Amino acid sequence: MTTPDERLEELRSRALAADIAPVSDPEELAELSIRTLLDNVGGVIRPNHPEVNVRLHGPRVPAHDVPVREAAAILNSVQEAVASIGQALTHEPTTRGAIQANVLRATELRLSSSVGAGSVIFRLAGPSGDVLGDETALTGTLVDRALGELFSLVEQSEADDLETSTLAQELRGLGPRVAKHLSDLVKQVVEDEIDVDFTWRSSEARARQVSLQRRSALAIRDAIERNKVETKLVELKGILITVSRVTNAELLTDDEGRVRLSVSDEQAGMLGPFYNQRVTVIAEQTTTWSTNTGQEKRKFRLIELRLAEDGQSPPGGVSG
Numbered sequence: 001m002t003t004p005d006e007r008l009e010e011l012r013s014r015a016l017a018a019d020i021a022p023v024s025d026p027e028e029l030a031e032l033s034i035r036t037l038l039d040n041v042g043g044v045i046r047p048n049h050p051e052v053n054v055r056l057h058g059p060r061v062p063a064h065d066v067p068v069r070e071a072a073a074i075l076n077s078v079q080e081a082v083a084s085i086g087q088a089l090t091h092e093p094t095t096r097g098a099i100q101a102n103v104l105r106a107t108e109l110r111l112s113s114s115v116g117a118g119s120v121i122f123r124l125a126g127p128s129g130d131v132l133g134d135e136t137a138l139t140g141t142l143v144d145r146a147l148g149e150l151f152s153l154v155e156q157s158e159a160d161d162l163e164t165s166t167l168a169q170e171l172r173g174l175g176p177r178v179a180k181h182l183s184d185l186v187k188q189v190v191e192d193e194i195d196v197d198f199t200w201r202s203s204e205a206r207a208r209q210v211s212l213q214r215r216s217a218l219a220i221r222d223a224i225e226r227n228k229v230e231t232k233l234v235e236l237k238g239i240l241i242t243v244s245r246v247t248n249a250e251l252l253t254d255d256e257g258r259v260r261l262s263v264s265d266e267q268a269g270m271l272g273p274f275y276n277q278r279v280t281v282i283a284e285q286t287t288t289w290s291t292n293t294g295q296e297k298r299k300f301r302l303i304e305l306r307l308a309e310d311g312q313s314p315p316g317g318v319s320g
Contacts, residue, residue, distance in 0.1 A: 050126035050144050052109070054078060055197040057119035058213075066120045070192050075111070075122060077185035078150075083107045084178040084294075085146040106142040144202045149174070151200060151208055153182070157216035157223075168223040172230070179224045180294035186217035228289045236281040236300070237308055243271040249302065251281060262301045271305075278308040 056066050056074065086107040087099045109124035126143035140148070156167045171179055188194055189212055196212040238253035245268045249261040261283060263271070282304040288297045 050141065050147060050200070050202045052124045052126075052147055052201075053197075053199040054122045054124060055119050055199070056122075056194050057197070058195040059193040061119055061194060064120065066194070070188060070194055071120065071122075074185065074188050074194065074196060075124075077181050077188065078124070079107075079109050081150060081178060081181040081185060082109065082143065082146045084181055085149045085174055086142045088174045088178060089142065089145055089149070103142070107146055109143070140202065147200050147202075151198065151210050153220065154198065154210040154212050154216060157212070157219040158210065165223075165226065167219065168226040171220075171223050172227050176227075176289040176291075176296045177294040179227060179289060180291045182220055183224050183291040186212070186220045189217035190214060190221065224289075224291060228291070230287045232285055233303065234283055234285045234300075236283055238279070238281075240271065240274045240277060240279050240305075243268075243275045245269065251279070259300055262299065264302075267302055274305060274307070279305055280308045281305050 054075065056071060060066065060070065083099055083104055086103050090100075090103060106127060109126055112123045112125075126147075127141065153167070153170060156170065171182070185196075189196060193214075195214070198210050198212070200208045236251060236253050236256065236259060238251045238256075238259070240249060241252045241258075242248075242250035245265070249263050249268070249271060251259045251261055253259050261281065281302065283300040284303055286299045286301075288299075290296070
């Protein structure tokens, strides 16, 4: 018969072999022990649905409680960030309107809670199976993939060199709605002095842990700030439907709909020959993100314009 010390050493070895990060919270240690014991007798148990533990601690969580407003704001930001990432992963528009109902169902997290030493732990459980019909060709449920993206962002923020733009590029790909909810989350960490530890378990992956503390929260906030305004040159094609010296020119494009073009006084005087013609436009596009609304606005300034059919401009063509 094995001794208690031998069983403890066996538990420790199995935990290390499972690549589970060390934990000090009694609740998490107890759960880890149960899982390891089950594994020891041949009953490998993984959760039948994704689970993420959100542990709140820090100066504002001195004991076993946390202010309701702060806890609610953090949990809501986590839920909305996961839903918004899920929306981005389905390649649907993410800047306006409501998130699709099936995406909301696929990323919904359900709450239970417990307490630990100097912390409060919320256990959030996702749907137990696929909710979106098109997930069969993908690895993991949508909520698992969304949580994976969230954890990757926090991991990058923990090690991010603020001189690089890697984190900012990742955030830009997920869109302004995700940035808004992450901005809300990091605000709680920075301003309310509540650190957030995440432990994620799924039916298909080993446990994964990240910690969102002041330094990493500031890194995410910096990356969001970098993305608030982006300027680049773009090519647009369509029909020039408005020519005026007192209002912006308007282009009816193939894929953007009606686009308003800011033009200089000099350019406005040369647009006449292009009226109602199919044209190719080189424009400076300025995209502005709002972390208040989760939307983006785009403005276009005319740089160059030419007829689309032959690629030539009428005499005295437009550029600037």
